[in-house]
Amino acid sequence: MEPHAVPPFTMINAAGAAGVAVIYIVLSSLLKEPVRQKFNAIMIAGAGAAYLSGGLGLWEFPFCTLMAIVAYHGLTRYYFIGIGWLLHTCWDMVHHLYANPIIPFSPSSSAGCAVCDSILAIWFFCGAPNVFQLFGKKQPLVSNFS
Numbered sequence: 001m002e003p004h005a006v007p008p009f010t011m012i013n014a015a016g017a018a019g020v021a022v023i024y025i026v027l028s029s030l031l032k033e034p035v036r037q038k039f040n041a042i043m044i045a046g047a048g049a050a051y052l053s054g055g056l057g058l059w060e061f062p063f064c065t066l067m068a069i070v071a072y073h074g075l076t077r078y079y080f081i082g083i084g085w086l087l088h089t090c091w092d093m094v095h096h097l098y099a100n101p102i103i104p105f106s107p108s109s110s111a112g113c114a115v116c117d118s119i120l121a122i123w124f125f126c127g128a129p130n131v132f133q134l135f136g137k138k139q140p141l142v143s144n145f146s
Contacts, residue, residue: 055099
């Protein structure tokens with residue numbers, strides 16, 4: 001493996017990543033159940049493939065397979081979606097320290113993704129509650145897409 005310069009990661013980078021997580025949670029809360037859960041299971045499956053060609057060679061494929069399995073279980077249990085985001089957090093840090101960033105033109109993007117993913121994992125371990133209902137609104141704004 002070639003030497004890799006670890007890019008700096010600042011509080012501003014972390015705050016931006018946390019903001020992305022909050023926006024994602026708010027937008028996901030617009031979806032009613034069970035669409036929210038199924039949509040997020042598909043998202044975690046896609047996140048597993050985000051680093052293909054990310055600099056770790058053949059190791060990218062077992063990770064993608066693991067994430068597909070976790071996403072499948074996430075179709076019925078939020079807990080597995082949370083596990084998927086924690087797995088992706090670990091993969092983000094491996095890429096930040098040893099491989100290519102998730103966004104090629106943003107060297108610290110993998111570390112930012114780890115912050116974002118950690119926040120998402122917490123939300124999913126809490127059962128992905130609708131933030132609008134937590135703060136007094138009655139219904140999500142978007143109905144089921146079926």
